[in-house]
Amino acid sequence: xxxxxxRTANVVLTTLLIAAVCLAVYCARRIILxxxxxxxxxxxxxxxxxxxxxxxxxxxxxxxxxxVEVYLAFVFVVALLGYSFLxxxxxxxxxxxxxxPVLLDRLSTGDIAGDLRGKYGWSEEQEFRLRFLxxxxxxxxxxxxxxxxxxxxxxxxxxxxxxxxxxxxxFFLRDGQRIAEVLIHVIFPAERRAGIHAIANExxxxxxxxxxxxxxxxxxSFLFYLSALLxxxxxxxxxxxxxxxxxxxxxxxxxxxxFAAIVGTGILNHSHWIxxxxxxxxxxIAQDYFLTPRIMGQHLKxxxxxxxxxxxxxxxxxxIVGIYLAMPVxxxxxxxxxxxxxxxxxxxxxxxxxxxxxxxxxxxxxxxx
Numbered sequence: 001x002x003x004x005x006x007r008t009a010n011v012v013l014t015t016l017l018i019a020a021v022c023l024a025v026y027c028a029r030r031i032i033l034x035x036x037x038x039x040x041x042x043x044x045x046x047x048x049x050x051x052x053x054x055x056x057x058x059x060x061x062x063x064x065x066x067x068v069e070v071y072l073a074f075v076f077v078v079a080l081l082g083y084s085f086l087x088x089x090x091x092x093x094x095x096x097x098x099x100x101p102v103l104l105d106r107l108s109t110g111d112i113a114g115d116l117r118g119k120y121g122w123s124e125e126q127e128f129r130l131r132f133l134x135x136x137x138x139x140x141x142x143x144x145x146x147x148x149x150x151x152x153x154x155x156x157x158x159x160x161x162x163x164x165x166x167x168x169x170x171f172f173l174r175d176g177q178r179i180a181e182v183l184i185h186v187i188f189p190a191e192r193r194a195g196i197h198a199i200a201n202e203x204x205x206x207x208x209x210x211x212x213x214x215x216x217x218x219x220x221s222f223l224f225y226l227s228a229l230l231x232x233x234x235x236x237x238x239x240x241x242x243x244x245x246x247x248x249x250x251x252x253x254x255x256x257x258x259f260a261a262i263v264g265t266g267i268l269n270h271s272h273w274i275x276x277x278x279x280x281x282x283x284x285i286a287q288d289y290f291l292t293p294r295i296m297g298q299h300l301k302x303x304x305x306x307x308x309x310x311x312x313x314x315x316x317x318x319x320i321v322g323i324y325l326a327m328p329v330x331x332x333x334x335x336x337x338x339x340x341x342x343x344x345x346x347x348x349x350x351x352x353x354x355x356x357x358x359x360x361x362x363x364x365x366x367x368x369x
Contacts, residue, residue, distance in 0.1 A: 033321060034161060038168035040328075042176060043211045045070055049173055067173045071166070081242075103267070110134040199339040206300060206331045213299040217292060218248040221283075225262070228279050232272045234265060251323040255284060300331040 025032065052066040059065030106112040110131035117127040172179070180200055188196050222245030229237035240262055247254030259280050266273025292311075293304035302310070307327055314326025 030161065034164050035168060036325070037162070038165045039172055039176075040207070040211065041165050042169040042172040043207050044215075045074075045169070046173060046208075064174055067170060071170070074166075081239075107134055195339060195342075199336060202335045202339065203332055206335055207328065209299040210296070210328050210331065213295050214249060216295055217287070218245045220291065221245050221248045221287065224283055225258070228276060228283075229262070232266075232276055234262070234271050234276065235269050236265060240265065250320075252320050255287075259284075296327050300327060302327065302331060302334070306330065 048070050049063070049066045052069050053061060053063055056062070056066060056069065059069075103112070106115070113127045113130040113134065116122060116130065117124075184193055184196050184200065222241050225244040226237060226241035228234075229240055234240065240258075243261060244255075244258040247258050250257075259277070262280065263273050263277050265271070266276050288311075289308065293307040296302065297304045297307045300307075307330075310326040310330045311323055314322030314324075314329075316322070318325070
């Protein structure tokens with residue numbers, strides 16, 4: 001027997017091919033993630049594109065011009081919001097930059113406890129407890145500025161990568177169906193294409209429902225932020241609520257950025273930021289452990305406990321990206337497994353029918369004899 005034999009060589013080559021593909025995917029993971037986010041962004045604005053495609057005055061039933069119209073409207077809305085709220089945001093940002101060193105110094109020395117005592121009527125014992133707590137974490141407070149600098153640098157890098165998302169989404173919006181058709185014809189043999197088309201259609205429905213659930217959660221967050229900001233008389237209530245609703249699409253970083261923006265605005269404008277911080281914490285718990293599992297589970301046909309476990313496992317494996325993609329990956333896996341089981345069942349039933357058909361003449365002949 002020659003060494004290596006044909007079977008061993010096939011196993012080794014297949015293993016090396018799989019390892020090479022995994023290495024290529026790992027090296028290109030950022031580009032792949034950007035493509036995934038571009039697909040999700042395309043699902044987000046696809047309903048608007050379809051609406052304009054059906055009701056456009058100038059380019060009715062044309063997909064490309066409808067995509068251009070949606071992007072032009074998006075740019076116009078962003079420019080209008082920037083013109084309306086950007087001056088106030090810039091003034092607040094400058095105020096934060098000017099007062100941040102003084103605020104951090106008072107936090108590290110514990111002098112802010114006296115300010116809070118005078119504002120909220122605390123007792124001397126409460127002031128002493130806060131001073132003791134701040135003194136205990138003095139070193140951590142002094143390292144906040146470098147941490148914020150690193151956070152801003154990473155945020156700027158992520159923002160630069162995310163700018164590619166709407167650009168790539170144009171191609172998925174315009175030619176998404178054609179791309180899917182080409183991939184199915186290239187990867188799968190002819191006898192399996194019908195089943196793959198059925199699975200692809202079901203995945204399309206699942207992703208559409210996922211985006212609808214995300215929009216519902218974002219709308220609920222916007223209403224909560226707006227109500228809380230108006231009740232506690234915070235300045236810039238509408239832009240802060242809009243920011244919180246939009247950032248709800250980004251797990252962890254989104255709500256932490258919203259928390260920092262709202263509480264920071266409250267501190268700088270001497271609003272009731274402690275009550276606001278408590279309300280935001282309660283809302284976060286309700287959102288993560290009650291609303292999100294139920295809404296996502298209902299839309300994606302996943303049990304709420306499975307949704308919570310999927311998010312926890314995704315956070316452990318992939319961090320922020322894992323949290324965001326956990327539930328659509330679980331839902332897609334469920335669809336693929338069900339489609340695979342249905343295909344296997346169809347083959348088994350078809351084989352059983354064929355066997356019974358072939359056995360019929362022999363049975364008749366035996367009875368006749």
